Amino acid sequence: MASGCMRKGMWLELIGSDGNIAKATIERQNPLVIAIVLLEGTPVSRDFKCNRVIIWVNTLGKVTRVPVVG
Template identity: 40%
Template sequence: MNLNMASNSQGKNSWPELVGMNSDVAEKKIKSENPSVTSVNIVPEGSFVTMEIRSDRARVWVNENGIVTRVPIIG
């Protein structure tokens, strides 16, 4: 992760505690802990995503049951 991008953020940059949780819970927690995040993308495992880095977005990778499978990070 680009450290300069992380330093521009106004809250947490990663949420390891969300792995294994439901995506709805994860989305709410991310938004409440970092007001700079305006977009939380719920992404099914195996999906293709764009490679640009955005300091206002967090991606939440989930399995077929909507359970978080990777540590959500800003980017």
């Protein structure tokens, strides 16, 4: 977790889970963030934000990377 960001900031346990379930879990565990489910390869802004978690999913909707704040 980056300096200045509060609460839980990494969800290793969500790898392989359904992206929408991961979104609900993240937003429940850290109400300071908005989780965004995106298909692998989707272009995104690379700026860091303490209130954002990108959830990368494959074409089956399964989480492919560890979701982290940023």
